[in-house]
Amino acid sequence: MTVYNKENMERFKERNKNRGRLLVSCSDQPGIVAAISNMFYSFDANIIESSQYSTNPEGGTFFIRIEFECPSFKEKVKEMKESFAEIASKFSMEWSLTQVSLIKRTAIFVSKELHCLRELLWDWQSGDLLTDIALVVSNHEDGRELVESMGIPYYYIKANKDIRKEVEEKQLQLLKDYDIDVIILARYMQILTPEFVKEHENKIINIHHSFLPAFIGAKPYERAHDRGVKLIGATSHYVTNDLDEGPIIEQDIARVDHRDNVERLKKLGASIERSVLTRAVKWHIDDRIIIYKNKTIVF
Amino acid sequence: MTVYNKENMERFKERNKNRGRLLVSCSDQPGIVAAISNMFYSFDANIIESSQYSTNPEGGTFFIRIEFECPSFKEKVKEMKESFAEIASKFSMEWSLTQVSLIKRTAIFVSKELHCLRELLWDWQSGDLLTDIALVVSNHEDGRELVESMGIPYYYIKANKDIRKEVEEKQLQLLKDYDIDVIILARYMQILTPEFVKEHENKIINIHHSFLPAFIGAKPYERAHDRGVKLIGATSHYVTNDLDEGPIIEQDIARVDHRDNVERLKKLGASIERSVLTRAVKWHIDDRIIIYKNKTIVF
Amino acid sequence: MTVYNKENMERFKERNKNRGRLLVSCSDQPGIVAAISNMFYSFDANIIESSQYSTNPEGGTFFIRIEFECPSFKEKVKEMKESFAEIASKFSMEWSLTQVSLIKRTAIFVSKELHCLRELLWDWQSGDLLTDIALVVSNHEDGRELVESMGIPYYYIKANKDIRKEVEEKQLQLLKDYDIDVIILARYMQILTPEFVKEHENKIINIHHSFLPAFIGAKPYERAHDRGVKLIGATSHYVTNDLDEGPIIEQDIARVDHRDNVERLKKLGASIERSVLTRAVKWHIDDRIIIYKNKTIVF
């Protein structure tokens, strides 16, 4: 990690040492918010930001995200989790309660196109992307110079569909060794096996270079050009075992016209890809996303 | 009111007979959310949607909007307000608690440009704008046919700056007679006096045909053309006694280029004006807006 | 036609009595622009606006649109066409040369959703859509009141797939009787037969309520909701015999989120549909579109 960034991270941890986040989903019913807020009150915690959503007033599903400040949070977090577990049990909740100061550890996978990787590294370096980028994995050598210049280890693992099994074994071992929480596929052009995906469920974020569900699969810009669309797009989504069918986190588009050939679509698209992926990653890092029925609620 | 719309409204009232909304702002401190949610719980009310924001974790201002369902709300609303008044007093809150089924009564003011009026009437007619449009006031006759064709009374009151006092007297009397909650200036090209504004504080919504604070005042499209901007915009804001300086509710823009003359800017702009004003009015009608220090929090 | 609009049209015709437009496509080669511009110069015509595009500098296809003023155009137009035919023959051009004052005659087809129809009528009424709306055809009665209130004939023709043949016979007869140049499918929910399409090739403009090629076919908003997209869109295209696969003229999108249910997607989408269709229709009316290999060049 660069010295500059190390300082950023330390400052961030110190500033957020009492900051926590709660994510909850459960069947809707009266009394949920009261139970949660009473629990926080009993710990002297102050609710800083809270967003709630119900799929349906009657008999729907309830979702809430709360960001809070709790004095001496580090000392009290275990107790708070125990307290909350009782509420969660009563309401049959799925939930997570996280300490903001425990920064998530991230692996970036990349192939030959470096623009998304570069945007992530840049934002990380300037302190805007608050994660530990622990390593970069690639099936090409193109990104090595850039990545190593920032003091991040770069692992080249040759990959193709014939050796997928052994490639993924090496990758999974690295993810374990580096204790990784989040995997970002920043234009990594290999398909992952169901075993790989299962081991990191809801933790792999991909960028696809089209406005899904249009142009699923290979060569979306070529197909966009053939179809004569007037907008091109990019989509960031969680990876599932259905190719390009996982829960969509974010999408954006740019206007194009008849003068834009495939090469130009790729350049314009690169700019959308990098902003869409970066937004999606930041929301994930900030615990803003709940996955529900192959969709995302982004608070 | 047209028959079609009357049915819409009745259905809406019936569907929302138990629906309420709470808007609160106060100094931030622990226990606020617990106090509010306990109150709702004690009334068997279910929180359907809730959004909260604090200007600053420490010593800031706290804002919350809650939409809830309360069985037999109509019967309990008085009691709930009394209950809440105690909480409000304890935390020094500014607050409002409204019944969704009590539809707001609206007056639209317009001059010669009818596009914003037409968009509002259209949305009202199709049941998307859930307000009673009680009357339209104008200093021109242009809109009469359109307005009366929808069964809404149209009042022509000649206006200019020399007779402002007597004009406003007539207008204020009409607003009183019709028991108006919201006043929409849908391209009404007369300046209101401080007395008028004061009597309907935070209840007058204007559309200005520029992206404020650029091009405050008269002839914004002409000035945009002179300046050679590449974007034109529109701004909807609450009216205060500083011309075009009130709290901004919503803004939007459209891209233009060197080929667009003033006439074309006006046409493109008209389309932005009507969508920006309509969005702002809907948010106000839905009690989504809190005004704070000449800004808006839109939940 | 309403009196107000009739005046608009007459003023427009008078103002454009000497205005013409030339659209050309052919194999690229040196000398084309020189030949065309010399021809105009020989008629004392002044080129007002000109746009050109070549698919490829070497061996590509050349497209040009020229708008010009020619003194006594009405008297000279026949001669100019003869002159141009020689150039066209030499360069193997496809071309059209039109008089702006000969306003195109339009038929609008609609079913139960009236928002696109209403937007077109509104723009037509205010003089922004410079076409003769000669008739409206529908398989429902919903639009009759609106259409007839503007003095436009409304033809109800019951339609379903079992009686497609006889329905289209009636429709084709009407199009012939009214001497129609352009057919706008403003949310007309019936599929046209290849015979119908062929008879009005490149003259039928449809609005599809998705950002094609996503969600081709029925119920796009429902499917967009199921997929959890973060953007919804609309696409205007020329109708061919491949459903929703014709040349795209214009597309646009709006941002949505998890809170937007299908009903709300439809409302948001309606707003995009009407602006996308209106833009597409205006470009067609203004002779700005060249169709080439199932794509559009929009000048």
Next chain:
Amino acid sequence: MTVYNKENMERFKERNKNRGRLLVSCSDQPGIVAAISNMFYSFDANIIESSQYSTNPEGGTFFIRIEFECPSFKEKVKEMKESFAEIASKFSMEWSLTQVSLIKRTAIFVSKELHCLRELLWDWQSGDLLTDIALVVSNHEDGRELVESMGIPYYYIKANKDIRKEVEEKQLQLLKDYDIDVIILARYMQILTPEFVKEHENKIINIHHSFLPAFIGAKPYERAHDRGVKLIGATSHYVTNDLDEGPIIEQDIARVDHRDNVERLKKLGASIERSVLTRAVKWHIDDRIIIYKNKTIVF
């Protein structure tokens, strides 16, 4: 210059050795296009792309941009310029005729905020920004490491308003030494003197961090936050001696809301600034811009 980029540039020059561009403005009159296109035809040149615009059909100003391929252009360019000078004289044209293979030489000025500089360098490095970045000038040392890592000379010249004269003398000498065609102020936070501006008229491109004419001058994000705008923007313009009043080249905006504090506006804004400046610079580099009456025509 990095090796990688050097190869890019050489390939670009080779590919464009016969490519030229003509920019013209003059009083509108018949025969202009014929004269120009005949001249090109006589040189066997093929018009690849052409855009034209007239301010007014009658008695307006005429603008055209033509991109063309001329066999053996390098050998014929002198002769072509002589030929065109006669036409230009006849029609009283302002014009420029450039060889695309003669790449423009650029100086970037920057202060402490590096995001715009970084975007330009990145695009330059990947071959998307086809200019020679000859040097970077700064009144701070912050950018040195980044710039020198790409093999570009970095000149630190301390600056403040008391020593403006001597600072600019050094800068002007550098611009002369490096034979600079274009100066990019990539968040350079010093005001230039009229003498400096005059010496490089229409060649200095600035990025201002607001949607001009809103928030002219210092601290635009702070003032945007105070005003409670719902959109922030950035503007790229040519520098004149009226602060932030020069011809606007490009603008763009991003949506913000009440939760975005000044720090966050700056981060969001940085992303708009870099894309707006990059687009503006590319259009200038590609000879797409004609300045006319303090506005730009961007073809």
